[in-house]
Amino acid sequence: MTAIWATAPLHAQQVFDPAVTDVANSGDTAWILTSSALVLLMTLPGLALFYGGLVRSKNFLSVLIQCMAVAGVCSVLWIIVGYTLAFGGVSHGFLGDGFNLMLNNLGNVREGTTIPESSFVMFQMTFAVITPALMIGAWVERARFGWVIAFSALWLLIVYAPVTHWVWGGGWLSNLGVLDFAGGIVVHTTAGVSALVVAIMLGKRMGWPKTLMLPHSPALTVVGAAMLWVGWFGFNGGSALTATDDASSAIINTHIAASMAAVTWILIEKLKVGKSTAIGVATGAIAGLATITPAAGFVGPGASIIIGAAAAVVCFFAVSLVKNGFKIDDSLDVFAVHGVGGILGSLLLALFIAEGFGGTGYDEGMAFGSQFVAQLIGVGAVAIWSAVATAILGLGISFILPMRVSEDDERDGLDISNHGERAWDLD
Template identity: 45%
Template structure:
């Protein structure tokens, strides 16, 4: 069978774009923690890329995209990439199955990187390795199967163009569960914990915005009009959310914060992800504006409750992803990709989005909470108070930024 060389080129490029997002998360988070933990945060993200890459090749891809078993998980047909090669894969006849595999691989890696928000500045590196492997296998892989691998939420009619449910809801609510299990940092709420380097966080956000074009546009799995539409909605929602967060936080705090601006951009990118290939550019403005205001408000609520999930994966990715999934059920336009939402009279699509997103919230939070407790009770999640005081750069890696 003749495959589409343009699609192959575009998905290869998109895979590279998404790859840069994983260390991009590291720089974004690294700039937000204290200087003594800067190296550790970047390392957690980059190690996630390598660790999950191996897991995905060995078993993850098969669990997520193997033939369906009971609507919950894929079977082991593709174990060790058995049968995954240069022939067209089951999910696209335009590109080799191996290319589709590696495109999905980079989604899995960046998801684990986002999760690191939940235990910033207090996780043992050895415990992180064990937890990351378990979490990717037990939480991410089943969710990917539910949505993209023919699992039960897809069967029910839930849609997710590029990972609002699979990537963002899962990682955001996982981070919240982890923060609750591992507890607050020593001194949290008692003295200031100033960011190490806001320009590094801005650079991380730039890499995320840049890579997100591959994330969303590449999910068309073709160099076509749908990829163009997703590209435009992605940029528009990010811009709308960035300006909204900037203006709302300016009105609330008295200063136009650069960190608030880039946080808003990420919130917009998150929120448009599930609907990037289903909604119009005008709808993406509304999605972005709501995301900017909503995620800012959730961040303030989290601060008020004293929850130490201070890099705000839950507020931005979890809640932004939840809004985006529901918004897709509202604004999906048949003229874009054949799917109608609530505004076009499709009530079932709206309900399917709520069911799919709600299931992801519950599954990711509950299973992550259980996994975190198991790891904590066996090998211990957290560094000692002395190691936390010294900083993870020195205590875990023997290096100084």
């Protein structure tokens, strides 16, 4: 291995252990602040435009409003209680303590890192924003706005924060040896599985699948995907929590996996339907990005190419299986792309982390078999928790705030029925 791959880039709050210091490194701090901006850009406007272009024009504005409202609510909750639940002191390994409520008692430097704890809080907050926002793609065009906000808020505290603590906060999955560099389990598995459950609970859109529901603006979707692609450099590169070759290696792997997945996806389209599409290249890139996320700092570039190709093949057929096989209207393929991609990457990590494949190597006492079992337990436990908690939350909230709009409102479009506005004035 060359020097760039020789140092194991590890998610700092999980296993990075520099000498204890109370003075932040200015270069690392600047990189994490930049990465925070890049990850927030992924939600606003990247994800908003990516999803917004995929819906019909009468629902475009509702997607943008949901993304912004979810970002706002989850940011406030993260400051009040979310951060301490996810990254507070470890006791039983299931939930952080309340020592940092309202961001009280923050240290000058986050323990185990070289950055201010306030910078760490900000960076992790952008993850807490985008994860529930990813689920919006499952319920577009039919979910009631009030239910969306209430569900997203409680989901952050009951699903996302505990899982974050399990994997990244020193919790029980971390102690089992589960690895997740930037969120294949914490972000994509939780959001993907929960999105599938919500799609099943909500039911199909009116007329689906018999009525053709074409994206109203593939151009906006491609623009959104491009923003997500660039923002993902902060998502994965920032997860190194240092401005070193740990970050640059993660970024190289992120870019090459996305590139390979995008090319592979449009090749599959060409072979199956005779045309390569804008939606296809955008979706392929996102599938590659989601799949490389858990492994970005642990594998080499050759493995990233393989992971990108695998992401396109597996996620492409997962889209068809969910829609045509299971007849589930996961409107914008959140589970098939993000959920399946995150799970696939988390499992492939166990193989490609090996030094023989150009990876950083296994931790002491671990080998392929034990690492794969750990990854499988991590994915399984998180998927089950996400599914059960989502079902209970979704149903419980619906007793107060109905999940779905009326048929008339759905027919008119959510822009008018939920918000009294139109995205486009074409008169």
